Amino acid sequence: MPKYRLEIRDSNKNHAKRILKNIVRIFARATLCIGCGLCELVCPTKAIKLVRQNKKYVIMIDEKKCTGCLICNNLCPIGVFYESSIRPLRPT
Numbered sequence: 001m002p003k004y005r006l007e008i009r010d011s012n013k014n015h016a017k018r019i020l021k022n023i024v025r026i027f028a029r030a031t032l033c034i035g036c037g038l039c040e041l042v043c044p045t046k047a048i049k050l051v052r053q054n055k056k057y058v059i060m061i062d063e064k065k066c067t068g069c070l071i072c073n074n075l076c077p078i079g080v081f082y083e084s085s086i087r088p089l090r091p092t
Contacts, residue, residue: 002057
């Protein structure tokens with residue numbers, strides 16, 4: 001399970017009252033990938049690696065590097081990438 005670190009700065013110091021509404025994660029429909037490599041080239045943080053396995057391409061997304069900028073999503077000619085929001089259960 002991925003871990004996220006969130007820092008909220010508030011001039012009123014109401015950190016405990018703030019609730020994170022969305023964390024965007026990027027996923028890939030690997031079965032649609034044609035192996036053009038454009039996603040790997042345009043990713044500004046180099047979070048995407050395209051690997052060929054068993055005559056198919058596997059898209060590896062490093063969640064530690066991915067910022068959710070969606071450049072890969074906007075430039076993919078097939079529309080392989082999609083985003084999903086994760087909602088935390090409750091603040092601890």
